[in-house]
Amino acid sequence: MNVIGKILPIDGYHVVMDEQPFIDFNASLTHFYQPLIGVQAISLYYTLFYEVDYAQKAQTHHTLMTYLNLTLDNIYRARIKLEAIGLLKTYKRREDNRDYYTYSVQRPYSPNQFFGEPMLSQLLLHHIGEQKYNELYARYVKDSIAYGEEVTADFNEVFDTITPSSSAVLNMENEKENRETDLMDFSWIEQSLRQRFIPAEKVLHSVNKKLIYQMKVLYDAESIEIEKALLWALDEDNQLNQEEFKSACHDMFISRNNGQAIRLNEKMAAVDTQVSMKQPATKEEQLIHELENISPKQLLEDLSDGNHASEQDIKVVREVMTKQGLPAPVMNVLIHYVLLQSNMKLSKAYMETIAGHWSRVGLKTAKDAMNFAKQEQEKYKSSKSKPRKSNNYNYNNNYKKEVVPDWFNNRKKTPSKNTTDSNISEQEQQEIEAKLQKYLNES
Structure with a gap:
């Protein structure tokens, strides 16, 4: 997985x-x-x-x-x-x-609940063996002691409740039955039992249905195998012996797998299987596949011709990776990119700058990181190839001229009204002073 x-x-x-x-x-x-x-x-x-x-x-x-x-x-x-x-x-x-x-x-x-679960208890039996299983069972599950006839009062004998309507009771029963049948389709078992004149409702009650489903999942049994085990475990009263049914399912599993013991294994996802079967075609796909599945430490060693990666380089990679939260495939692309751009030197400052950018972008896979690095490189090349304007400016001729309105240039040619009014007032003031001085002299 x-x-x-x-x-x-x-x-x-x-x-x-x-x-x-x-x-x-x-x-x-x-x-x-x-x-x-x-x-x-x-x-x-x-x-x-x-x-x-x-x-x-x-x-x-x-x-x-x-x-x-x-x-x-x-x-x-x-x-x-x-x-x-x-x-x-x-x-x-x-x-x-x-x-x-x-x-x-x-x-x-x-412990009682665990041993009461058929699927879990059977798995434990196969993992630790019958002897250890019996020891644990004897240690944690105590045999019931005959205390006598139970005379405990029932809830309905003591308390009075509101009786639900018949439709509500029917809906509850239907809901319960649907939850049980959702686990597995029991119609084929019911049909097989009726063909043998065995009352299906007597065999396929909720407890037995749960057991049948769990054994089918546990042993990955086919429908015909479940049917055989079920018929084998029925007694003369058409009651299902659960222990015999579990033993029959286990025996069929052993027979089908040539004596191999049952174990819990991690399930491989179908998508992962398809991806692993598809071989990379181009060199770029091979590189991406390698960067997806290799560790950063192994990448450093491969780029060092098989020599051990230095402790300082590993420390730099670890700090950047954990601080920025980059996935291992993206970190591999970053290491590869920085080494190519820095003449095979692992610059921490340069790596942290790029890692912060990639972390904000949210890159998750090696392919995404490689495509993003290519795009950034193309942007850098295109901006570098554009012609730049010369910085040798002629400050005497090329400075920005201010726009001057015409009225400012003609302000001395046309006297304003305020200026004229000011001159007249001054002349009148002089005449008044002259008349006043004449008057004083005559007096």
């Missing part, structure tokens, strides 16, 4: 838990779940469990990498195992160009 780039170090997460587990849930995780999903998944479960409502602010997945000392790819694999086994539910949202995850931790089954 291709898990590269599924989550990034800068992606945030928050942990919640709706139901508190029982007191001794560690025994179930250690003895029942761990043999099925492995120690890394259990470690992730414990880490998330003790971070329930720990921080008000969302943390980044870089925190999980630090706690678990695991890569993001291994953390993602551990997470989907927890989801598949029923120990975790994951919700995703996107805000401010970042992904945020809410991890809802689910409480594990108690």
Whole structure:
């Protein structure tokens, strides 16, 4: 399964838990779940469990990498195992160009509940062997003691409730039946039973339907195999013996797979299989395929003719990769690009500048990063090839002239009204002063 780039170090997460587990849930995780999903998944479960409502602010997945000392790819694999086994539910949202995850931790089954689940108990049996399985069963599942006849009062004997209408009861029954039949189509089993004059409703009740579905999924059984195992496990009263049915399904699986034991394996996605089957045709496709599947450390060593990558170069790559949250394929393209542009020198400052740009753009794959780098390079070449204007300006002739209105140039030719009025007033003032002086002299 291709898990590269599924989550990034800068992606945030928050942990919640709706139901508190029982007191001794560690025994179930250690003895029942761990043999099925492995120690890394259990470690992730414990880490998330003790971070329930720990921080008000969302943390980044870089925190999980630090706690678990695991890569993001291994953390993602551990997470989907927890989801598949029923120990975790994951919700995703996107805000401010970042992904945020809410991890809802689910409480594990108690020992009694675990052994009561046919699919999980059968898987555990095949993983740890019959002897260890029986030891765990004897340790955690206590045999019921005969206390006598039960005389516990029933709810309806003590309390009076409102009786629902007949239509509501019918809808509830139909809804329950639909939930059961959604898991699997039982029409072919029902038809086979009726052909043998076996009452189908007696065999195909809800408990048996769930068991039949789980065994079909667990052993990847064909319809004819399920039918044979079912008929084999019916007793003379047409009652299904569940243990015989499980044994019959297991025997058919062993026979079909030449004695190979059943194991939990990660399912390969169909898309990944098709991609792996398609061989790269051109040299560019070969390079992209290599950059998608190689680690940055291996890339540095390959570009150094097989020599070990220097500790300083690895440190630079690690800091840039974790700080900017670039996926490994995009980081590989960045390393390749910087080395080609810097004469095979790994400049940290230059790398950080480009990494910040690529992180804001949101590149996810090596192909996207390579195409984006080509586009930026073409823009740089086209801008460099454009003719530039000369900077040797003639400041005496080429300066920007200001526009001067005509009235400013002609202001001395045409006297304004205010100027004329001012001159007349001054002349009158002089005449008045002369007359006054004459008057004083005569007096």
